[in-house]
Amino acid sequence: MSILLTGGAGYIGSHTAVELITAGFEVIIVDDFSNSSPEVLNRLKTITGQNIPFYEGTILDKTFLNNIFYENDIEAVIHFAAFKAVGESVEQPLKYYKNNITGTITLLEVMNAHKVKNIVFSSSATVYGINNISPLTEELPTSATNPYGYTKVMMEQILIDVAKADPEWSVTLLRYFNPIGAHESGLIGEAPNGVPNNLVPYITQVAVGKLKELSIFGDDYNTLDGTGVRDYIHIVDLAKGHVLALKQNLGAQGSDIFNLGTGKGYSVLELVKAFEAENHVAIPYVIKPRRAGDIATCYADASKANKKLGWKAQKTLQDMMRDSWRWQSQNPNGYQ
Numbered sequence: 001m002s003i004l005l006t007g008g009a010g011y012i013g014s015h016t017a018v019e020l021i022t023a024g025f026e027v028i029i030v031d032d033f034s035n036s037s038p039e040v041l042n043r044l045k046t047i048t049g050q051n052i053p054f055y056e057g058t059i060l061d062k063t064f065l066n067n068i069f070y071e072n073d074i075e076a077v078i079h080f081a082a083f084k085a086v087g088e089s090v091e092q093p094l095k096y097y098k099n100n101i102t103g104t105i106t107l108l109e110v111m112n113a114h115k116v117k118n119i120v121f122s123s124s125a126t127v128y129g130i131n132n133i134s135p136l137t138e139e140l141p142t143s144a145t146n147p148y149g150y151t152k153v154m155m156e157q158i159l160i161d162v163a164k165a166d167p168e169w170s171v172t173l174l175r176y177f178n179p180i181g182a183h184e185s186g187l188i189g190e191a192p193n194g195v196p197n198n199l200v201p202y203i204t205q206v207a208v209g210k211l212k213e214l215s216i217f218g219d220d221y222n223t224l225d226g227t228g229v230r231d232y233i234h235i236v237d238l239a240k241g242h243v244l245a246l247k248q249n250l251g252a253q254g255s256d257i258f259n260l261g262t263g264k265g266y267s268v269l270e271l272v273k274a275f276e277a278e279n280h281v282a283i284p285y286v287i288k289p290r291r292a293g294d295i296a297t298c299y300a301d302a303s304k305a306n307k308k309l310g311w312k313a314q315k316t317l318q319d320m321m322r323d324s325w326r327w328q329s330q331n332p333n334g335y336q
């Protein structure tokens with residue numbers, strides 16, 4: 001029996017593949033490389049010592065997906081495959097709705113046809129919108145401010161409704177806070193296309209000399225130092241959360257939702273200082289106006305995952321800073 005990872009060559013998918021294999025699961029990866037690289041598979045082989053079965057293609061292609069389910073004995077799916085750039089989603093909403101929503105529906109139809117009814121879904125703290133107050137708990141109302149966020153809200157709803165209509169389904173929604181860091185081998189990590197949108201890849205690219213300076217978006221928020229506060233979580237802790245969520249999912253029915261965060265927020269300036277102190281590299285920065293759509297503070301109430309999954313983030317901010325830098329400094333151009 002295997003676990004199919006859609007988008008398994010991506011940042012979160014690849015780290016989850018490693019932790020699943022370590023935990024004794026057999027893994028199959030499907031990816032279209034729209035935001036990842038074939039080199040990830042070589043790196044995964046070096047780390048795990050295994051040739052992970054791999055299919056290149058899009059989950060929009062039903063025939064392609066059907067073949068994967070005919071050829072393999074699949075027990076459950078962890079569904080990572082989705083577009084994730086907020087700005088691009090505003091410019092190209094149809095691209096996002098088609099890939100994320102139609103892709104998910106196609107996947108669910110194929111799973112239904114093959115009677116594979118266990119799914120763990122990659123959601124995001126973005127579904128808490130801009131009006132909820134941290135710490136964020138799973139039962140708060142969801143909303144969005146851009147097409148990317150709406151696709152996450154809608155995909156969650158679709159999955160919840162599927163589980164409601166057919167009690168044989170087991171659906172687990174994982175709401176990620178801000179994943180950063182990399183596998184401690186430095187062989188896999190986050191490799192954004194073009195100029196990074198997210199804070200930590202931006203910092204590491206300044207550190208490695210690819211970008212001149214960091215722009216800090218706003219220093220007038222109502223936070224300890226005026227810069228935005230987020231719940232940064234080490235990617236390996238996040239990946240281990242998937243293993244525990246999958247184990248729970250395999251013995252459950254219906255749907256359940258878990259925050260995967262540390263429960264603690266750090267500001268942009270705290271992060272910059274922690275990176276400099278841990279790695280002895282200076283990060284020049286300038287203060288810029290607030291970025292549209294950003295909120296002051298966002299962090300998880302992570303107690304539900306702790307109670308029901310037995311999961312808790314273990315790694316420190318220093319671990320995150322050190323591992324992010326090891327990955328970037330060993331791979332200045334990502335997987336290229």
Ligand code: UDP
Nearest residue numbers: 197198199202215216217228229230268294
């Ligand atoms: N941020 C920043 N400069 C950047 C990228 C991000 O100051 O180049 C800030 C952003 O305003 C937010 C925090 O860093 O307060 C985390 O942003 P990111 O895009 O990484 O995650 P998200 O906004 O999705 O939480």
